Amino acid sequence: MQVNNLQTIHEDPHFLVLEKPEGLLAVPGRGPDKQDCLSTRAQARWPDALVVHRLDMATSGLVVMARGIEAQRTLSLAFEERRVHKRYTAVVAGELVNTQPDNGWNTINLPLMADWSNRPMQKVDHEQGKPSITRWRIAPGHTVPGTTRLELEPVTGRTHQLRVHLQALGHPMVGDALYAAPDQHAMANRLLLHAHWLSLPHPLDGQTIEFHSPCPF
Incomplete structure (x- = not known):
């Protein structure tokens, strides 16, 4: 599914998995010319979308965003504890x-x-x-x-x-x-x-879920 020129790999009430294209910032940078980014585009469609991690601007592939502060805390902890691969x-x-x-x-x-x-x-x-x-x-x-x-x-x-x-x-x-x-x-x-594979515990029930993205090169 394409939303604001973003490909949505997964959407549920707790988190999103998006495909970031090469050349797009993950979060806003400094200056008015660096406000267009993956997180801004996502928040235009999902106002509760919150950043959990980033990819370099030059890197493409899978990015997770939490939906709501509780999911953000849960997913951030999973990253800190290396339960996200x-x-x-x-x-x-x-x-x-x-x-x-x-x-x-x-x-x-x-x-x-x-x-x-x-x-x-x-x-x-x-x-x-x-x-x-x-x-x-x-x-x-x-x-x-x-x-x-x-x-x-x-x-x-x-x-x-x-x-x-x-x-x-x-x-x-x-x-x-x-x-x-x-x-x-x-x-x-x-x-x-290119970030082609992601495994993480679902923020609601902790069940491991995997996502894949074909390599574009």
Whole structure:
């Protein structure tokens, strides 16, 4: 269902799952030119819709919004307690090899913090960074030579976490204006990062429910 140019994946009296397109802010930014965003569009249709989490502007895919303050508290707690699980599809520069048996999950454990002299960028910092964990494995699907398609699962939820962690491995995401080299940025007309799967406890009864979004690239 399309509402105000948004695709609605799920709607009930307690929460929404929306598909955020690439290039749209998740929440309003600073300045009058940055007020059009996913949350504003959603609230035009559902006045009780409240923000629970975000995606980067350059990232597409599944976003949850609560309906009402009680659902927001319940869902926010589920995020804090890591009972919400998200997976992303990304295409990275270079050929990344999975040495785990049967394409098992690999773990990136690198602490992250803001790169204050290069805002809004983030960086790995082993002394002052906050604990940050990402899991990855090879994803099915076509990629051009010299790139690798990955499935990513953030265990923590730091700003730009997936993008910085893959850059730190030496495999920045294709199309990334912040963290990729100019030639890697130019390989695509958008950041190749999409939130394709989401699992969460329903805020009313706690039953686990899953959502899927086809990868657009």
